[in-house]
Amino acid sequence: MKRYLNILLLLLFVLTGVACQSDEAHEHAEGTTYTCPMHPQIVEDEPGTCPICGMDLVPQSVEGEAVVMTDDLAFLIQPTNETVISDVATVTPEQKTVEAAVKMEGIITYDERRVYSIPARVGGRIEKLYVKYNFQPVQKGQKLMEVYSPDLITAQKELLYLVNSAPEDKALIAAAKQRLQLLGATDAQINHLLRTGEASYTFAIYSPYDGYAIGLNTTAPSAIPSEIPVAAANTGGGMNGMGGGDAGSASKRRMPAAGDEIQLREGIYVSTGQPLLRVVNPNQLWAEFNIPAGEISSIAKGAPIQITFPQLPGEKLEAQVDFLQPFYEAGENFAKVRVYLPGEQKLARVGQLVSAEASYTTAPALWVPRTAVLDIGTKSVAFKQLNGVYKPVAVTVGTIEGNQVQVVEGLDQTDKIASNAQFLVDSESFVKLND
Structure with a gap:
């Protein structure tokens, strides 16, 4: 009888130990998360496959443990569409002022101060x-x-x-x-x-x-x-x-x-x-031009302007900006620039369409070659060189003058960027920008 009691106690001890190990293993499994070796942004609570590349998920962390993400490891496992390897020449942004010009279209009109009404x-x-x-x-x-x-x-x-x-x-x-x-x-x-x-x-x-x-x-x-x-x-x-x-x-x-x-x-x-008629004196005429909203801050009163006549090739008229309209017309995104034509004009006629180019000096800013900035529709992109590869960065551009473009935001003077952004984009790749 004593022997049977000893065997019963031994079995009870074995069963208790197995149950404890099972609970410990269950608790250990609940604290584990799984990730993709190629896409660390994929994190799941249970084993499976990566929804991007189809690889098996591996344990990422266990309670009390964590995977250390070093710079080298982050560079190796980053997506392949975030950087470009190339030997394109680089340039650095240049801080300077540039002589720029704004092209405008307008019409010759009366000087309103010389339009008289004769009433009864x-x-x-x-x-x-x-x-x-x-x-x-x-x-x-x-x-x-x-x-x-x-x-x-x-x-x-x-x-x-x-x-x-x-x-x-x-x-x-x-x-x-x-x-x-x-x-x-x-x-x-x-x-x-x-x-x-x-x-x-x-x-x-x-x-x-x-x-x-x-x-x-x-x-x-x-x-x-x-x-x-x-x-x-x-x-x-x-x-x-x-x-x-x-x-x-x-x-x-x-x-x-x-x-x-x-x-x-x-x-x-x-x-x-009752007004009977009006009398207009055409000895002094105006030229009124439409200027884009983004360029109005660049033009100041007295800025030199060169007027050309499409109907008379080669004919030019030198004048100055006399007035900037302080408001916008309803439904238009253009401001008005008025120029008083000097003296009696033999070239200009009321109602005639003319073109003009106003010159001004930009404020100090960063300038890069125009080919170094790529317009992808919704934003502009430049490729910055980092650790031997090119990484796309979003930039904000300002004035475009000739083969140069003004960079308002997104680059520093010490950055190195690709001199030709077109060479780093092909029809089968997609450049991912980090906002």
Whole structure:
């Protein structure tokens, strides 16, 4: 009986030891992770194969142990598409300033300071018109039209009455003259009135400017004009000549709405303040150019600019930048650069398309050959030499001038890069960039 008890105790001891070893092995297995020898970024909790290359995964670490990743080991196991082995010549970025130029396209236009508007100083009817088409030459003092206005007739008769009945009342006579002047009468017309003693039923409107007539509407108006009651002038020529009297008996004449461009012709009625035509003096012209948004900071007022005319090969015009528009037009990514053309121009014509090139000096920056930077669509790449191989790095480029390109970010002056980035890329490889 004692022998059987000893055997039972021995079996119980053996079973307890086996269970402890099994639990220890299970705990040991749970702390193990597995990785690919060629792709260390692949880490799994259990054995298997690499989803990239298909190799069997190996234990990476055990509780209390870790794989030491040295620089040499990291270089050996890195993916093959991250570096390129080549014997292409290298260059280093150069810190310097460069004389650059910006090419622009633009158009010749009027100097807005020399565009004059001639409004109707008094309401009335155009009896005689001497300017009948756009771009008709106009000289200062030239008669533009003759207008019949009851207000002018009334003002003339008031002045004649004061001169004849109260010649000693200088203040009233001066006020009557001033009223005529405010209605558009010139000093010569007022002196002629006082000399003859007869009121004129039509007054001439003269041009105060030299240039060309523009803004005449030579087509029939498309909008329905407003109807303004205009009474027929009575023989007395009083103040009621234009708008007085019974509105019900007044004949309705069609007049353009305020602000509309009128078809200027004889017999139409105009209202006070209505613009009749514009006069443009082309002796001074502008050239307006569109410049890309990224280049606007490079150009300053006074920068030299050379204007060329596509229609006249070989003709060039030297000028300077006079104005930079401080805002962008809606929907456009261009700024405006304005240039005043010097003197009277025989080459430039309003509406003519021209090209220009503005010169400037860049700020100190790193410059590399243009072939050393590769544009891959979404970003630009340069190949930096590290440990005998070339590694692609993303760079930010700025101004491109000739065969040089400005590197704003991504390189240092001590870096060595491939002089020709195209030689390090072929149709069967993909260059991986680390952001």
